[in-house]
Amino acid sequence: MVAGARTAVRPVDGELAGWNPVVLAGVVGREVLDRAGLDAGVLDEVVVGCCDPVGAAGADVARAIVLAAGWPVSVGGSVIDRGETSGAAAVQAAVAAIRAGQARTVLVVGLGLCSVVPPGAAALNRTYGAPWGGVAEQFEEVGGLLPAPRLSERAAQTAGIGRADLDAAAEESRRRRTEADRSPAIVAVAARPGDAAGRGVYRGDPVAADVVRDRGDAADLPPAFDDDGLLTAATFAPPADCVTAVLLQAGSEARASSGAATVAGMGRAAGDPFDPVGNVAAAVGRALGDAGVELAAVDAISVVEHDAATAMLVARSLDIDAERINRDGGAVATGNAGAAEELRLITDGLAVPAGPLLTISAGPTGSAAIVWQTDI
Numbered sequence: 001m002v003a004g005a006r007t008a009v010r011p012v013d014g015e016l017a018g019w020n021p022v023v024l025a026g027v028v029g030r031e032v033l034d035r036a037g038l039d040a041g042v043l044d045e046v047v048v049g050c051c052d053p054v055g056a057a058g059a060d061v062a063r064a065i066v067l068a069a070g071w072p073v074s075v076g077g078s079v080i081d082r083g084e085t086s087g088a089a090a091v092q093a094a095v096a097a098i099r100a101g102q103a104r105t106v107l108v109v110g111l112g113l114c115s116v117v118p119p120g121a122a123a124l125n126r127t128y129g130a131p132w133g134g135v136a137e138q139f140e141e142v143g144g145l146l147p148a149p150r151l152s153e154r155a156a157q158t159a160g161i162g163r164a165d166l167d168a169a170a171e172e173s174r175r176r177r178t179e180a181d182r183s184p185a186i187v188a189v190a191a192r193p194g195d196a197a198g199r200g201v202y203r204g205d206p207v208a209a210d211v212v213r214d215r216g217d218a219a220d221l222p223p224a225f226d227d228d229g230l231l232t233a234a235t236f237a238p239p240a241d242c243v244t245a246v247l248l249q250a251g252s253e254a255r256a257s258s259g260a261a262t263v264a265g266m267g268r269a270a271g272d273p274f275d276p277v278g279n280v281a282a283a284v285g286r287a288l289g290d291a292g293v294e295l296a297a298v299d300a301i302s303v304v305e306h307d308a309a310t311a312m313l314v315a316r317s318l319d320i321d322a323e324r325i326n327r328d329g330g331a332v333a334t335g336n337a338g339a340a341e342e343l344r345l346i347t348d349g350l351a352v353p354a355g356p357l358l359t360i361s362a363g364p365t366g367s368a369a370i371v372w373q374t375d376i
Contacts, residue, residue, distance in 0.1 A: 001262045002373070003036035004347035005187045009210040009334040015201050016194030016241040017115035021057050025109050026069030031187045032107065036247050040071040048079045049087070049090030049339035050111040052121045057111050065109065084148065084306070084363025086110075086279070087342025088370060089242075091365045094248050095263050104250040104368045110344070112337025113363035114239035115194060119338065148363050151276035151311040153231050159316060163230045166308040167218040169322070170235040171205050173305060177329025185244075186210075187345035212332050213238075221224065235308035236250045241334025243342035261357075262319065263290025264373040270366035277310065278367035279359060280316045288371035291356070295320065298371070299355030302345035305330035306363060314362055344376035350374055 005028055010016050016024070033040055048062040063078025082089035087110040091165060094106040111117075118124075123131050134144050146154070150313070156166065188208035193201035214236035215221065223229035224236055251262070267286025271279030271370055295318065303311045305327050315322040328348065331341050342361045349357045350372060357372040 001246050001263070001346070001350065002249050003032045004185055004244070004246040004339065004343070004350065005031040005035060006185050006340065006344055007189055007242050008186050008207050008244045008345050009105070009337055009341075009344070010207060011211055011335060012115045012118075012239050012241060013194065013207065014115070014193035014211070014241065015207045016113065016189070017194035019182070019189070020117055021111050021113045021243065021364030022061060022064045022068045024113065024189065024243050025065045025111065025245065027189055028090050028187060028243050029065065029109060031068055031108055032245045032247045036249070038105075040069070040070050040075070042105045043071060043075045043107055043218035045094070045097065046075060046077040046107045046109065047090045047094045048077065048109045048111055050079055051081055051338050052084040052117050053081050054122050054141055055117050057113075057117045061111065062109070067253060082368075083365030085268060085342070085361040085366055085368040087339035088359065088361040088368035089268070090115065090339065091246070091343070091346070091370060092249070092266050092268065092368065095266060098248060098250050107250045108246050108343065109340035110244040110249060110327055110342055111216070112240065112242045116239050119239050140297060148276060149231055149236055149307050150306050151257060151274060151364050152313060153225065153229055155276045155313055156303060156309040157231055161230070161309065161312055166230055166235045169312055170218060170308040173308070173326065173329045174212055174333040175329070176327065177333035178211070181326035182209055183348045186352050201265065204275050210339070212333050213335065231307055231309070235332065237305050237307055237331040237336035240331070240337045242337035242340040244340045244347055246343055246346055259323065259374045261374045262355065263370060264293070265289065265371035266369070268366060268368040272365050273364055276364055277313050277317055277362040278364060280314055280362040280367040280369070283362075283367040283369045284358070284360065287371050291354055291371040291373070292373060297356060298358045300327055301358045301360065302349050303330065303360045303362070304341055304345065305332045306336060308332050310362065314360060346370070346372070
């Protein structure tokens with residue numbers, strides 16, 4: 001990886017609500033190329049990670065980004081949808097293409113403008129049939145398939161994790177995010193309020209920093225789902241807006257760039273559809289084995305926080321202390337922008353060169369892990 005950039009993470013219907021994903025991705029992509037000191041003519045492919053490639057993010061949005069940005073028409077585009085691991089899967093697809101000699105320079109984009117394309121948008125219009133038709137029925141006798149937060153909550157209860165534990169984890173995530181230095185990966189973009197977001201948002205104001213949610217005393221909040229549930233508005237990461245991009249190049253060019261990082265190992269896995277972290281231990285084991293490093297030697301571990309339980313369940317699956325995860329806080333503090341959040345872990349984690357970085361995406365549809373080596 002020779003360069004990366006992202007927008008700030010902002011709430012749904014906030015300052016980024018009026019941006020079209022295609023246009024905003026072009027702005028961030030151009031910034032990445034500028035930071036790398038490269039012209040768009042070097043691009044072989046644009047790969048977009050997006051877990052809801054419909055509407056404004058549909059119809060090969062990667063190719064639309066190329067054309068909207070004014071890049072050479074010879075640059076192709078493809079979209080990766082792998083559920084909760086779409087961003088990491090896009091990076092892995094780009095790396096695979098480079099390793100196979102099919103490309104030398106690939107721009108990977110993580111789309112997460114939830115104001116425009118909300119999570120689950122693919123299921124909102126059932127005119128063409130419901131998603132996962134024929135699959136959900138197979139699990140009706142054992143309680144049916146549940147969304148990721150409900151699975152995390154149930155798994156936390158089974159593991160003996162209490163509400164106070166989740167409240168404390170969420171508060172720690174917010175504290176770390178508040179005290180962390182502003183990421184140098186952030187590129188300020190102008191606010192573009194949408195029709196529903198005009199109140200208090202003025203066109204042209206720069207959006208230069210992440211928002212950190214303040215939910216007050218978490219103990220006072222009611223459960224989000226069941227009366228005896230664990231998750232609340234404070235411990236659940238709501239949808240958010242962000243676009244992130246990273247530029248990957250073949251080895252010789254990358255090593256010549258200042259501050260470059262290498263993909264040392266990759267792994268992915270899937271498990272029981274009731275497993276909220278998608279057999280993450282297998283994915284991490286494969287990534288570490290590919291990199292030839294031990295988990296104890298990893299300098300930083302970053303995990304997408306769908307809710308406060310996710311990181312704790314990942315820590316238990318890997319048999320590590322949860323304190324090692326997300327040293328600068330996670331999505332519970334700001335909101336989860338889907339594939340953009342997955343790539344945010346990469347841009348922010350590599351902003352300060354150190355030892356190996358392990359980035360993890362995990363959910364009921366599967367898991368993905370990437371080991372980055374920064375001390376080159």
